[in-house]
Amino acid sequence: MQKRLANWGNYPAVASEENAFTQEDQLRHYVVSNDHMIARGNGRCYGDASLGKNSISMLKYDKMLSFDTEKGIMDVQAGVTLDQILDIIVPKGWFLPVTPGTKYITVGGAVASDVHGKNHHVDGAFSGHIIDMDVLIASGETICCNATTHEDLFWATCGGMGLTGIITRVKFDLKKIETAYIRQTQLKAKNLEEVIRLFDEYKHYTYSMAWIDCLQKGDSFGRSILIVGEHATPEELNDTQKKAPLTLPAKRKLSVPFNLPSFVLNTFTVKAFNWLYYGKNYKKVMHKVIPYEPFFYPLDAILHWNRGYGKAGFIQYQFVVSLDKKDGLIAILQRISDKGWGSFLAVLKVFGEQDSLISFPMEGYTLALDFPIRKGLFEFLDELDEIVLQHGGRLYLSKDARMKQEIFWNSYPNARKFADIVKQYNGNARFESLQSERLLLTK
Amino acid sequence: MPTVLLLGAGSDMAVAIARKFASEKYDIQLAGRHTAALVPQQQDLQLRYGIQATSHAFDATDYNSHAGFFAGLPVQPDITICVFGYLGTQEKAQENWQEAAAIINTNYTGAVSVLNVVAESYAAKQQGTIVGISSVAGERGRQSNYIYGSAKAGFTAYLSGLRNRLFRSGVHVMSVQPGFVDTRMTQHLTLPPLLTAQPEAVATAVFKGVARKKNVLYVKWHWKYIMLIIKLIPEGIFKKLSL
Numbered sequence: 001m002q003k004r005l006a007n008w009g010n011y012p013a014v015a016s017e018e019n020a021f022t023q024e025d026q027l028r029h030y031v032v033s034n035d036h037m038i039a040r041g042n043g044r045c046y047g048d049a050s051l052g053k054n055s056i057s058m059l060k061y062d063k064m065l066s067f068d069t070e071k072g073i074m075d076v077q078a079g080v081t082l083d084q085i086l087d088i089i090v091p092k093g094w095f096l097p098v099t100p101g102t103k104y105i106t107v108g109g110a111v112a113s114d115v116h117g118k119n120h121h122v123d124g125a126f127s128g129h130i131i132d133m134d135v136l137i138a139s140g141e142t143i144c145c146n147a148t149t150h151e152d153l154f155w156a157t158c159g160g161m162g163l164t165g166i167i168t169r170v171k172f173d174l175k176k177i178e179t180a181y182i183r184q185t186q187l188k189a190k191n192l193e194e195v196i197r198l199f200d201e202y203k204h205y206t207y208s209m210a211w212i213d214c215l216q217k218g219d220s221f222g223r224s225i226l227i228v229g230e231h232a233t234p235e236e237l238n239d240t241q242k243k244a245p246l247t248l249p250a251k252r253k254l255s256v257p258f259n260l261p262s263f264v265l266n267t268f269t270v271k272a273f274n275w276l277y278y279g280k281n282y283k284k285v286m287h288k289v290i291p292y293e294p295f296f297y298p299l300d301a302i303l304h305w306n307r308g309y310g311k312a313g314f315i316q317y318q319f320v321v322s323l324d325k326k327d328g329l330i331a332i333l334q335r336i337s338d339k340g341w342g343s344f345l346a347v348l349k350v351f352g353e354q355d356s357l358i359s360f361p362m363e364g365y366t367l368a369l370d371f372p373i374r375k376g377l378f379e380f381l382d383e384l385d386e387i388v389l390q391h392g393g394r395l396y397l398s399k400d401a402r403m404k405q406e407i408f409w410n411s412y413p414n415a416r417k418f419a420d421i422v423k424q425y426n427g428n429a430r431f432e433s434l435q436s437e438r439l440l441l442t443k
Numbered sequence: 444m445p446t447v448l449l450l451g452a453g454s455d456m457a458v459a460i461a462r463k464f465a466s467e468k469y470d471i472q473l474a475g476r477h478t479a480a481l482v483p484q485q486q487d488l489q490l491r492y493g494i495q496a497t498s499h500a501f502d503a504t505d506y507n508s509h510a511g512f513f514a515g516l517p518v519q520p521d522i523t524i525c526v527f528g529y530l531g532t533q534e535k536a537q538e539n540w541q542e543a544a545a546i547i548n549t550n551y552t553g554a555v556s557v558l559n560v561v562a563e564s565y566a567a568k569q570q571g572t573i574v575g576i577s578s579v580a581g582e583r584g585r586q587s588n589y590i591y592g593s594a595k596a597g598f599t600a601y602l603s604g605l606r607n608r609l610f611r612s613g614v615h616v617m618s619v620q621p622g623f624v625d626t627r628m629t630q631h632l633t634l635p636p637l638l639t640a641q642p643e644a645v646a647t648a649v650f651k652g653v654a655r656k657k658n659v660l661y662v663k664w665h666w667k668y669i670m671l672i673i674k675l676i677p678e679g680i681f682k683k684l685s686l
Contacts, residue, residue: 001630022453022454060455064487064490067490
């Protein structure tokens with residue numbers, strides 16, 4: 001069926017022929033007889049990575065195949081979403097090895113973006129926890145691969161944005177937990193210098209990220225709240241929580257029912273929001289034990305929060321620069337603060353080392369911010385791209401909707417090698433997205 | 444635990460119905476042509492809902508096998524839901540008897556054949572529930588899909604007669620008229636969103652309909668009135684319309 005599709009940023013929105021399937025032979029038949037096609041999961045990447053002329057919806061390919069409750073191994077079809085997995089594994093004492101800031105993504109999407117979480121500096125990205133997976137390539141053949149068999153296909157598929165083929169099945173390791181709660185510590189940092197120091201001081205914590213106020217200037221430039229956490233032990237729970245340590249209390253969800261007019265999010269509201277958030281954290285250091293949901297997925301509590309940016313949509317800009325290039329981070333934050341184009345949310349995190357072919361994470365500082373689409377924004381982001389590039393950094397393809405091709409080719413050191421492997425499995429560039437066309441990855 | 448048998452278990456609608464009943468702690472029997480293709484669904488139901496699920500080979504158009512198929516089930520199901528159907532292509536079916544026969548044999552003959560077997564068993568036991576997924580297309584023949592529609596019309600009439608007969612035996616028969624449903628069967632069509640149900644909505648409606656012993660179930664209430672209006676159009680006018 002012809003549909004108008006857009007991913008989470010609501011930009012771009014394009015007409016696409018959507019095809020769903022429930023059996024692998026239906027998919028195989030479709031793949032060998034079509035082109036200009038790209039797999040799409042729950043549409044939670046932000047830009048155009050899963051948009052194309054023909055869209056293969058994975059959402060109905062959603063069967064859980066096995067769950068080893070002894071060893072903590074999950075084997076699922078790629079259309080299963082993380083929230084469905086959490087519902088099954090948490091009551092049995094297991095957790096996702098790596099999770100991004102939303103649980104409404106498919107496992108296939110998690111691999112294609114090689115997602116990272118608050119524990120990247122300790123546990124790496126999602127790809128590091130895959131036991132094996134099946135990829136259906138352009139010829140119609142399904143190849144089972146992992147880090148030691150068909151490793152070229154494996155590494156080009158992790159973070160490869162669906163260009164090697166359709167990820168159909170993924171088997172991965174889980175993390176053992178004793179409770180569904182997190183022991184969280186929040187620390188106020190009065191500026192960027194302090195938060196960077198705190199990141200280092202608290203690096204032994206499994207989970208860490210900072211919420212950063214990008215509109216502050218002078219002494220308060222980069223004021224932040226660092227949030228670190230560990231899975232709580234049963235002893236750390238209160239009496240109510242102790243009764244059912246692996247079950248979360250039920251909670252109602254809020255929703256943004258329609259697109260808000262874009263003026264709702266102007267500098268003033270952003271400043272007010274930032275002030276409230278920082279003000280709420282009235283003590284320098286705060287400890288509490290909270291359910292895993294608000295810790296990992298604070299924004300999932302508001303369904304369709306992306307509609308808060310209005311119909312024109314927004315760009316989430318996420319980059320990483322290496323640890324020794326802190327001045328790059330400062331330069332970019334400076335530009336954003338000067339411009340005042342606001343960002344409802346900015347997240348700062350320190351990545352650990354990662355060996356990969358085309359995945360986004362590398363050791364360094366990563367910052368993610370939202371920009372509502374407006375006139376002049378793309379030119380401004382092009383300027384930021386140049387600074388990222390000068391500091392040996394790169395942009396996250398899952399969030400990208402507008403990067404110029406030369407930025408991609410110059411910032412990802414293995415771009416050429418990746419493109420060669422893609423060519424090998426994706427004959428005649430049959431798998432193709434708006435992003436891969438824009439970045440000349442499938443030409 | 445009560446058990447539900449799904450005839451034609453591989454379709455999007457059947458997947459949703461199976462999940463709904465499994466989430467209410469029913470054991471599930473999946474029946475379809477290719478049991479290997481049903482295995483992931485079987486594992487999924489067991490894993491997600493902690494119930495027992497089994498897969499069974501069943502071919503709607505292999506009429507002679509139906510008695511053996513039903514007798515061979517490990518447990519006699521409390522509820523039998525006939526989900527399978529074949530939409531086919533109207534133009535092709537007009538010219539090509541094979542296509543027309545496939546539409547009629549799947550939607551009508553096959554359904555009658557297997558439900559006859561189930562009905563006899565339920566009548567003898569004086570208990571059980573039979574659900575047939577028919578179609579609003581069966582309520583009045585239209586040029587765009589009258590071969591499929593006439594087969595479904597036959598199925599609807601069959602279910603109504605069966606309901607009448609089995610009422611005194613305490614067996615409940617429910618006919619379901621889903622209207623447009625967003626499934627693989629209809630994904631090449633452009634459907635009006637207001638009149639189109641998601642498979643999950645059909646599943647919930649079927650579950651509630653069984654619990655409330657409904658006779659005829661329209662998933663989206665609009666359809667009852669749309670079809671009422673369509674049925675009221677005088678034939679002299681109706682034949683001139685392009686529907």
